Amino acid sequence: MGNTGVLPHHPHPISFWQSSNGKKVVMAVTGAIMFLFIVGHMIGNLQMFLAPEHINAYGHFLHHDITEELWIIRGILLLALGLHVTATVQLALRSRAARPVGYSRKEAINSSYASRTMYWSGPIVLAFLIFHLLQFTAGYIHPQAQFVAGDVYGNVVSGFRVWWVSAWYIFALCLLGLHLSHGLWSAFQSVGCAHPRHTRCLKMAAKAIAALIVLGYVSIPISVLLGVIK
Amino acid sequence: MRVTLKIWRQKSSSDKGQFVKYAVDDVDGEMSMLECLDVLNESLILRGDVPVAFEHDCREGICGSCGFVINGVAHGPERATTACQLTMRHFKDGDEITLEPWRAKAFPLVKDLVVNRRALDHIIEAGGYISVGTGQAPEANGLPIGKEIADKSMDAAACIGCGACVAACPNAAAALFTGAKITHLGVLPQGETEKHRRALAMVAQMNAEGFGNCTNIGECTGACPKEIPLDVIARMNRDYLCGSIQRRDDLPAPIPPVVEGA
Numbered sequence: 001m002g003n004t005g006v007l008p009h010h011p012h013p014i015s016f017w018q019s020s021n022g023k024k025v026v027m028a029v030t031g032a033i034m035f036l037f038i039v040g041h042m043i044g045n046l047q048m049f050l051a052p053e054h055i056n057a058y059g060h061f062l063h064h065d066i067t068e069e070l071w072i073i074r075g076i077l078l079l080a081l082g083l084h085v086t087a088t089v090q091l092a093l094r095s096r097a098a099r100p101v102g103y104s105r106k107e108a109i110n111s112s113y114a115s116r117t118m119y120w121s122g123p124i125v126l127a128f129l130i131f132h133l134l135q136f137t138a139g140y141i142h143p144q145a146q147f148v149a150g151d152v153y154g155n156v157v158s159g160f161r162v163w164w165v166s167a168w169y170i171f172a173l174c175l176l177g178l179h180l181s182h183g184l185w186s187a188f189q190s191v192g193c194a195h196p197r198h199t200r201c202l203k204m205a206a207k208a209i210a211a212l213i214v215l216g217y218v219s220i221p222i223s224v225l226l227g228v229i230k
Numbered sequence: 231m232r233v234t235l236k237i238w239r240q241k242s243s244s245d246k247g248q249f250v251k252y253a254v255d256d257v258d259g260e261m262s263m264l265e266c267l268d269v270l271n272e273s274l275i276l277r278g279d280v281p282v283a284f285e286h287d288c289r290e291g292i293c294g295s296c297g298f299v300i301n302g303v304a305h306g307p308e309r310a311t312t313a314c315q316l317t318m319r320h321f322k323d324g325d326e327i328t329l330e331p332w333r334a335k336a337f338p339l340v341k342d343l344v345v346n347r348r349a350l351d352h353i354i355e356a357g358g359y360i361s362v363g364t365g366q367a368p369e370a371n372g373l374p375i376g377k378e379i380a381d382k383s384m385d386a387a388a389c390i391g392c393g394a395c396v397a398a399c400p401n402a403a404a405a406l407f408t409g410a411k412i413t414h415l416g417v418l419p420q421g422e423t424e425k426h427r428r429a430l431a432m433v434a435q436m437n438a439e440g441f442g443n444c445t446n447i448g449e450c451t452g453a454c455p456k457e458i459p460l461d462v463i464a465r466m467n468r469d470y471l472c473g474s475i476q477r478r479d480d481l482p483a484p485i486p487p488v489v490e491g492a
Contacts, residue, residue: 014434014481016474020403020443021433021467091443095401098335098442104249105328107302109398110452116400118445186446192468194461 020094021190023087028187030080030087035184037077038176042216048229052153059152085126092119114182121179128172135159160224170218177214181207231257231318234326235270237282243339251326259319263306264289264296266318283342291315291455294390297397298343299330304394304453312392312455332397335489336404336439347393349439350407352485354391356435357428358411360421379417386413388456398453401442406450408436409462412469426473431481433470439487 016022047055062070108116134140136155139147143165145158160166184206188194223229232255240247254270261269264286271281287295291312298313300306306316321327329343337345387410395406412429415421421428444463451460 014437014484019433019437019470021470022474024443025467025471091401095403095442095445098402098440099333100335101333103299103302103330103333105302105330106299106400108449109303111447111449115445115447182446189446189460189464190467192464192466192471194464196459196461199461 020091023091024190026083027087027091028190030084031183031187033076033080034084035180037073038180038213042213045220046216048153048156048220049223055152055156056150060150081126085122088119088122112182114178115186118179118182121175125172125176125179128168128175131168132172135165156220157224157229160221163225166221166225169221173214173217176217177210180213181210184209231259231321231323233257233266233318233321233324235266236326236328237342238330239282239342240331240339242341247339249328257318259317261318262289262314263300263316263318264314283340283344285344286314289314292390294392297332297392297394299328299332299397301328304332304397305392305455309452310455310457312390315455332393334393334396334402334441336402336441336487337393337396338489345393346488347391349441349488350391350393350404352439352487353404353408353432353435354411355485356482357424357431358415360415361424362420373419375418383414383417386410386417386458386462389414389454389458390456392455394453394455395450395458396441398449399442399444400447400449401445403444403450404436404439404441405444405463405466406454406458406460408432409464409466410458413462413465416465416469425469426476427481429466429469430473430477431484433466434481435484435487438484440489 017026044055044058047058114121131141135142136159139149139155142155142159144162145155148154160169185199185203188202220229232253235252235254236249237252238247239250252270252274254266254273257266257269264284267282267284274281284298285295287293289296291314294312296312296314297305300313300316305311305313307320308316331337331339331343332345332347334345336349337347339345389407389410391407393407396402396404399405412425412432416425416428446460446463448460451458
């Protein structure tokens with residue numbers, strides 16, 4: 001019907017990025033990009049269970065054979081991280097403003113622990129990420145050992161032999177798992193993919209994938225501490 | 231049965247509110263929460279005190295007027311139940327029951343347990359309609375609609391607009407409400423033509439009213455007396471995303487929000 005002519009029009013309609021729904025779509029897409037990196041990084045890391053030459057050759061390949069491509073990927077990941085964090089901070093501020101007077105008592109009746117603690121798990125994982133890059137990529141922080149550029153295997157072993165480095169790593173990875181167990185499903189919801197039949201499977205798959213990722217990552221520091229990887 | 235009601239008392243939106251405790255004797259298990267408040271109010275009136283203000287109309291769980299947070303849960307501990315349908319047998323003798331109004335910036339407090347929920351009306355006004363030619367009723371079998379589609383629409387249309395989803399959401403988001411309205415109209419052929427425009431307009435209004443963002447937690451659907459599924463939020467997100475990609479014309483001007491500068 002031709003009623004669009006009579007309705008008053010808004011001169012500046014709210015943009016996609018200004019709406020909370022739009023920001024959530026951005027968070028879903030950037031989260032998915034970072035998830036792909038997490039999977040790829042884990043597969044790369046699992047080469048620690050092979051002879052030292054394998055992972056060292058892999059590191060050499062990343063840094064010397066595909067230098068330009070690596071910087072493109074790093075740029076995409078940094079952009080994804082920046083957008084994800086910016087959207088989170090803006091939405092968190094908006095949500096805080098949406099309830100200026102809180103409840104004296106509030107019970108959670110239908111939400112998972114992981115979903116309620118996204119605002120905690122996210123920043124802690126980000127803090128860990130900075131520490132992790134400074135330790136294993138830049139080599140600035142490498143407690144109780146000398147960082148040797150190019151010797152990936154040796155750096156991982158000497159790094160994880162320090163108990164608190166391993167403990168901090170395992171703790172942060174468990175939080176990442178918690179973050180993913182909600183985020184992997186939530187991303188589908190944010191871009192509008194939901195079906196009563198598939199949602200259950202998606203939720204279970206998100207938890208299973210998150211658990212696999214945590215196990216894959218923490219197997220390395222645990223193996224170093226147990227002396228399986230020397 | 232004897233219970234203590236710890237109720238939020240606030241004279242007006244500009245006044246500073248506080249909790250006041252009232253002992254209510256002779257509470258029957260068959261009484262509803264609202265009837266318990268009626269009994270309290272009668273005694274308050276006899277004492278010359280100001281009765282507790284709360285909204286109510288049908289008292290059979292279908293109008294969406296009543297609702298407050300009971301012991302930290304919107305509409306109280308029973309699932310799929312409005313405050314008027316919550317019977318006192320769910321509480322024990324000697325219990326202290328905390329009653330608080332819905333807390334959200336978009337729902338300014340009117341008095342005691344009553345809040346202004348006009349923001350929800352504004353969201354409906356922004357796009358909760360279908361544009362069809364008026365005139366004679368169309369032939370009933372002229373437009374076949376599959377049962378699954380009709381059921382999906384009906385599930386969403388069960389929303390009574392009580393605002394419990396906003397109250398229960400840690401972010402004070404109105405996503406379940408807006409999603410229910412978008413789904414109710416958008417899945418049917420009569421409302422499908424305008425579904426993108428509707429989603430854009432209703433989401434814009436929802437944002438203008440100052441509701442929070444949806445973090446897909448699911449507290450809303452747990453508190454919803456009509457058990458509206460979380461899928462309606464995904465439907466809103468999908469229609470909004472597709473609408474944003476396909477958008478060509480301006481949106482209708484948003485209605486001035488209830489709380490300015492939200």
